[in-house]
Amino acid sequence: MDSITLVYWALGALLVLLALRVPVAAALGLVAIVGIYILMGERATWGVLRSVPHAFAAHWSLSAIPMFLFMGYICFSAGLTDGLFRVARAWLTFLPGGLAISSVGGAALFSSVTGSSVACAAAMGKIAVPAMLERGYDPKLAVGTIAAAGTMGSLIPPSTILLLYAVFAEVPVSELFIGAVIPGLLTAVMYSAMILLRVRYNPALAPRETAVDWRERFVSLGQTWPLFLLIVTVFGGIFGGLFSATEAGAIGALVSILIGFAKKTLSWKALVQAALETIRSTSAIFLIAVAAALLTRLFAFAGFPDYVQGLIGDDLSPLTIILAVSLIYLLLGMFLDPIGVMLLTLPVLLPIFDNAGISLIYAGVIITKYLEIGLITPPVGLNVFVIKNVVSGKVSTSDVFRGVGWFLLADVVTVAILIAFPATVLWLPELIRG
Amino acid sequence: MQTLDNFLGRLGRWLAWAAVACLVLMMVEVCLDVAGRFLLSMPMPSTLEIVSEWWMPALIFLPLLNVEWRDENIAVDILHQRLNPRWRAACDAFALLCFGLFLWLIAYAGFEQAMRAARQGEFIVGMIPVITWPPRFFLPVAGCLTGLLCLVRALGAVRVAVTGRGGYLPNTLDSKGSHLG
Amino acid sequence: TELTISSWVAPSHPTIFAGYETYFPAVEEATKGEVSFKLVSGGALLGGKETLTGLGDGVADGSVLALTYNPAQLPTSQLVAELAMLSGNSLAVAAAVTEFTLLNCQPCITEFSAQNVVYTGSYATAPYALISKGDITSLADIAGKRVRSPGGAWDRWITESGATVVHTSSSEMYEALDKGMIDVAMQPAAALKSHSLWDVANSITLGSFGVYNSGPLLSFNKDAWGELTPENRRVMLDKMALAIVATTEAYLTQNAAAKAEAPEHGVTLVEKPAKLEEEIAAFNGQDISAVIEKAENVYGVKDAKSLIESYTQLLAKWQGITSEVASREELVARMKADIFDKLSETDYGL
Ligand code: NA
Ligand code: NA
Numbered sequence: 001m002d003s004i005t006l007v008y009w010a011l012g013a014l015l016v017l018l019a020l021r022v023p024v025a026a027a028l029g030l031v032a033i034v035g036i037y038i039l040m041g042e043r044a045t046w047g048v049l050r051s052v053p054h055a056f057a058a059h060w061s062l063s064a065i066p067m068f069l070f071m072g073y074i075c076f077s078a079g080l081t082d083g084l085f086r087v088a089r090a091w092l093t094f095l096p097g098g099l100a101i102s103s104v105g106g107a108a109l110f111s112s113v114t115g116s117s118v119a120c121a122a123a124m125g126k127i128a129v130p131a132m133l134e135r136g137y138d139p140k141l142a143v144g145t146i147a148a149a150g151t152m153g154s155l156i157p158p159s160t161i162l163l164l165y166a167v168f169a170e171v172p173v174s175e176l177f178i179g180a181v182i183p184g185l186l187t188a189v190m191y192s193a194m195i196l197l198r199v200r201y202n203p204a205l206a207p208r209e210t211a212v213d214w215r216e217r218f219v220s221l222g223q224t225w226p227l228f229l230l231i232v233t234v235f236g237g238i239f240g241g242l243f244s245a246t247e248a249g250a251i252g253a254l255v256s257i258l259i260g261f262a263k264k265t266l267s268w269k270a271l272v273q274a275a276l277e278t279i280r281s282t283s284a285i286f287l288i289a290v291a292a293a294l295l296t297r298l299f300a301f302a303g304f305p306d307y308v309q310g311l312i313g314d315d316l317s318p319l320t321i322i323l324a325v326s327l328i329y330l331l332l333g334m335f336l337d338p339i340g341v342m343l344l345t346l347p348v349l350l351p352i353f354d355n356a357g358i359s360l361i362y363a364g365v366i367i368t369k370y371l372e373i374g375l376i377t378p379p380v381g382l383n384v385f386v387i388k389n390v391v392s393g394k395v396s397t398s399d400v401f402r403g404v405g406w407f408l409l410a411d412v413v414t415v416a417i418l419i420a421f422p423a424t425v426l427w428l429p430e431l432i433r434g
Numbered sequence: 435m436q437t438l439d440n441f442l443g444r445l446g447r448w449l450a451w452a453a454v455a456c457l458v459l460m461m462v463e464v465c466l467d468v469a470g471r472f473l474l475s476m477p478m479p480s481t482l483e484i485v486s487e488w489w490m491p492a493l494i495f496l497p498l499l500n501v502e503w504r505d506e507n508i509a510v511d512i513l514h515q516r517l518n519p520r521w522r523a524a525c526d527a528f529a530l531l532c533f534g535l536f537l538w539l540i541a542y543a544g545f546e547q548a549m550r551a552a553r554q555g556e557f558i559v560g561m562i563p564v565i566t567w568p569p570r571f572f573l574p575v576a577g578c579l580t581g582l583l584c585l586v587r588a589l590g591a592v593r594v595a596v597t598g599r600g601g602y603l604p605n606t607l608d609s610k611g612s613h614l615g
Numbered sequence: 616t617e618l619t620i621s622s623w624v625a626p627s628h629p630t631i632f633a634g635y636e637t638y639f640p641a642v643e644e645a646t647k648g649e650v651s652f653k654l655v656s657g658g659a660l661l662g663g664k665e666t667l668t669g670l671g672d673g674v675a676d677g678s679v680l681a682l683t684y685n686p687a688q689l690p691t692s693q694l695v696a697e698l699a700m701l702s703g704n705s706l707a708v709a710a711a712v713t714e715f716t717l718l719n720c721q722p723c724i725t726e727f728s729a730q731n732v733v734y735t736g737s738y739a740t741a742p743y744a745l746i747s748k749g750d751i752t753s754l755a756d757i758a759g760k761r762v763r764s765p766g767g768a769w770d771r772w773i774t775e776s777g778a779t780v781v782h783t784s785s786s787e788m789y790e791a792l793d794k795g796m797i798d799v800a801m802q803p804a805a806a807l808k809s810h811s812l813w814d815v816a817n818s819i820t821l822g823s824f825g826v827y828n829s830g831p832l833l834s835f836n837k838d839a840w841g842e843l844t845p846e847n848r849r850v851m852l853d854k855m856a857l858a859i860v861a862t863t864e865a866y867l868t869q870n871a872a873a874k875a876e877a878p879e880h881g882v883t884l885v886e887k888p889a890k891l892e893e894e895i896a897a898f899n900g901q902d903i904s905a906v907i908e909k910a911e912n913v914y915g916v917k918d919a920k921s922l923i924e925s926y927t928q929l930l931a932k933w934q935g936i937t938s939e940v941a942s943r944e945e946l947v948a949r950m951k952a953d954i955f956d957k958l959s960e961t962d963y964g965l
Contacts, residue, residue: 020525021510021513023507024509026529026535043672047672047673050668051547051674054491055665057494057495058664060482067460067464168625173790242794243468250460250465278457279453279497280500280501282493283453283497284506286494297660300659301655347626398511475761476779477780555687556687557687558686559686559767561780563913
């Protein structure tokens, strides 16, 4: 059996374990361990097990994730995000499915303060899903909306994934950030359009809201000052050179605590609760990421990068390359974590992009979009798991996956537009460069 | 069995509290670093190294026991809901054993690595030297205890599958949102 | 035998496109295909910090290393990092560190051996420089500034100059300089291009800031090394000098290209300002005692003084040689004769 065949067997075994309701981390980890053992023998397997889990955890740039999660949980506990959600609702409820659409809008805003999709989904899930369920929205639509909308977290800057890509490709991170803005907003527009159309044709999915008058709309704006203060601090600090995007999470968390206490909406007990939820989510999510990192090692041992090179072949037309890359990322994104996929593929793909004259900024944004899609594709979708974690009990994991299906369709359209019109990515960075 | 389960529950809460302390320390340290750099030209020494080598492993590994005790580890339920309770228990027993095995494997390997690092007195030099071997024990300790909890619950699940009686999931799971959960 | 080689850097890095892509074909040809290589780059197998133990455990058969990640395991070997500011002659430094570690530093070889790793030589980067928004010609210009430091000897120099040391990851450097989180980035001139720093800086001060010298180019797992035939080990040692020189020269070529293009991007080149050079020389004079103290107190190295003397002598020797030799071939031949020919394939690393 050659090593690539082994990889396919491993993925098959993974599906079986997942179907038997083995925790995702254990399924990924055990499959990886057995695969590495068959391929490389006992010594190398222990070597990987000794070094990978701790080394994956001990990472400065990943520290932004728990910090932004903490900020999200505090914002929720202190009611800072209520105001934001009320604004979105007040201004968007005249649309069919207005609450779901305003959740997408809220997630887009939240994405502009968090660097991580997982953090974005967790924070929005706490606010928006209960609100939608309360108003009689279809549960699958409710959870699907937030799981998908959360993926904007890494696309709309700041973004941990774009930061890591910038290191690897040696491109200025600021241009990547700017380049991802339009694709991020396009994603939001597509999701909203999809919700609008679906509710149009099947009004049972989302009951109509009562009309909101203009006075209430402006009153709602007034209630959002704490969140705007937070956004201004985090963004102002990053752009003013006071702190880096990685440090911004810690500053954001501290500032949200201070605002919460100043507004007297945050209690010590709620703060402690937020901290506990933060570490529990961090632990559950990172354990899966650690296990996915082990599976990445199996792919590396199996010579997967060479396999990828073979799949793309010598045809260096940019369009063919982008299409081949799409397939590879959709496949890998089903099983691996975004960072693992990047480590595995970038060494092979970057030179190919370079040779074909594909802008590395453009490639970075497209790849990030694919990695984001991977967060919501079955069977391993971190954002789906997060939503399930946050709303536990009310829906099953497979319901969330089903709810996400329609949003994947919207993503197909988004990706088609990004491929057909590269200017959607490249226009803003060129404008800035002058 | 229930006693051991309760004991591990209490231990898990302590570890979770320790992780909360690390979360807060991490936030404070990064903020002080930023403030010190700008206001006093005196950043907190070796912040990057301390955050990555100490606080991150603590945040990720110490809560493992508490998360599993609350049965909050993420799984995909496709077939599961359609099974009758005894088959479901059998399935859960298998899943718990898999999870325990995985944790024990990485905990054992992590323990070997931690012992090696401790013998060598592992450290890293940033602006000041930072000792880095103690946080290597977070994974072995939490992973080993969590594996034990999985084993305990798997035994309970096997009993349910065979006899159709008993329980194995945390009956103490907080529905009221008690913050000690 | 196919050896799996791990590296955590991208393929665009000189160690790979110059070093490995010279070394791998040379060894494959000379061993008539008996030894071949499979490279897994980009950290898909092992990240920087975990590489030393992973290599010893046999996760890979060979890998690049960065000694600064493992001061506890390799205290003596990484001593040279603290002496980085002594010379800006990259080729001489690479040769001197390689000869020092292989032939004059028994504790170094013992340290690698204890990790189940076989050391075979180090490359060096291009000289470091100060990349900033305003010209720097003396210590007075740098006092009070925030400087992104690569660590080690440079930390001490920056602190003694009255500036603030800032450690950021290299991915954050561009943002940090752009937004004013740091005022100066200490990097080789090549970073102007590779990290696009010329978009955000307008001055680069070249001077005697030294080179990064703590990168063993390709170390091997001891068991994998032992399983090779003596003839093949001989070939692998013989070809190493060429790979080290090729890597180091690639760094210098990248650096020269970036320097040549810098003015087009509005960056002023400040060449070795006299005042600053005097100040650095003064620092280097005093610094040896600080290094000895740090080596003994922080790293627990015994007899640091004589090791440092031995290294400085070798540095002087190779500075002489590099000024004499006329071509790459001559330098490679000289390194082979002076260093690698003295290692026995039936004994070294076994
Ligand atoms: Na974001
Ligand atoms: Na997926």
